[in-house]
Amino acid sequence: MHAVEFQEYGGPEVLRVVAAEVPEPGPGQVSIDVAYAGVNFADLKARAEGYRVPRLPFRPGLEVSGRIRAVGAGVEGLRPGQEVAALTDGGAYAETVVAGAATVFPLPPGVGLRTGATLPTVLPTAHALVHEVGRLRAGETVLVQGAAGGIGTVVGQLAKAAGAGAVLGVVSDASKAGHARAHGYDEVFVGPDFDEEVRRATGGRGVDLALDPVGGETFRRGMDALAVFGRLVSFGNASSAAPWQVGQPELYPRGHAVAGFSILSLAQTAPEALRALAGRAFRTVAEGSVRLPVTAEFPLAEAAEAHRLLGSRRSTGKLLLRVG
Numbered sequence: 001m002h003a004v005e006f007q008e009y010g011g012p013e014v015l016r017v018v019a020a021e022v023p024e025p026g027p028g029q030v031s032i033d034v035a036y037a038g039v040n041f042a043d044l045k046a047r048a049e050g051y052r053v054p055r056l057p058f059r060p061g062l063e064v065s066g067r068i069r070a071v072g073a074g075v076e077g078l079r080p081g082q083e084v085a086a087l088t089d090g091g092a093y094a095e096t097v098v099a100g101a102a103t104v105f106p107l108p109p110g111v112g113l114r115t116g117a118t119l120p121t122v123l124p125t126a127h128a129l130v131h132e133v134g135r136l137r138a139g140e141t142v143l144v145q146g147a148a149g150g151i152g153t154v155v156g157q158l159a160k161a162a163g164a165g166a167v168l169g170v171v172s173d174a175s176k177a178g179h180a181r182a183h184g185y186d187e188v189f190v191g192p193d194f195d196e197e198v199r200r201a202t203g204g205r206g207v208d209l210a211l212d213p214v215g216g217e218t219f220r221r222g223m224d225a226l227a228v229f230g231r232l233v234s235f236g237n238a239s240s241a242a243p244w245q246v247g248q249p250e251l252y253p254r255g256h257a258v259a260g261f262s263i264l265s266l267a268q269t270a271p272e273a274l275r276a277l278a279g280r281a282f283r284t285v286a287e288g289s290v291r292l293p294v295t296a297e298f299p300l301a302e303a304a305e306a307h308r309l310l311g312s313r314r315s316t317g318k319l320l321l322r323v324g
Helices: 041-049 122-132 150-161 174-181 194-201 216-224 263-269 271-286 300-311
Strands: 002-005 016-019 029-039 063-071 083-087 096-100 104-106 141-145 166-171 187-190 207-212 226-234 257-260 294-299 318-322
Touching (some): 002 300, 029 083, 029 300, 063 096, 083 096, 104 271, 122 150, 122 271, 141 216, 150 174, 166 174, 174 187, 187 194, 194 216, 207 216, 216 226, 263 271, 300 318
Parallel strands (some): 141 166, 166 187, 207 226, 226 257, 294 318
Antiparallel strands (some): 002 016, 029 063, 029 096, 063 083, 083 104
16 A cells, blocks of 8 residues: 655655555554545644654554444444544554544544545544533633634634634634634634734623634733633644643633643543544534535645645645545
């Protein structure tokens, strides 16, 4: 089979198409003939910085859709030929991939393989940010960084459906603002000075919930944009800044709260909780209340081009690699 891997860290050019053996599932695993693989910012951080890379060479990719090829010992409820979406521990940029059965999800009726590839990381993450971790209540105001990206696109719709009083977004380029507005955002800000804009838009009050995948100075500005009793959920560190630290001086004066979420960590520590979360999230797509547009699709051999586009910060929605 063919796969894409890198043998050294660097730019998109280090990605190489290689010939590899078809993997066989071990106990508690399934192998999947991949139809589509999702492209995520974590893949870029793996390639450039070694994020979650145990050793080289490494095959990136965290999510796929496809058909089950074989099941390992002890696997129940999954069968060869079944159409599924799966969260993987790397290795998704390949024609066949192995995944733990706990993170393999049968596709809901009416959801095809192309749409299925957009589900494993984005939908459960967005659902958790709005509901399980963010605990957004009707009438509250939410601020979302990366409003035109995959997660941001879904969060805007979920927040609206949850009855948010206002959904505010931040994008890196003015060209992305229209995409965000089309997916639930009432107002969209461009650039790093969003905290001042948020204060203006909320009459000086601030927001009840801020969602931050960036870290660093953006995290700090998000804290500054919170209303009294506001809460911030961190779900990434795209800036590669030093880990944030928040203590009594920041939290006590206005009753702020800070939480975190990582779907990759949840998959390792609480797979059953992830399955329940994914089930709730996937239903929103099957019911038609949420959509995540695929805005660019590349053949597997052009994975480097997908990385260049995502890294340029010009992309919106979801990027896919077409494999099968």
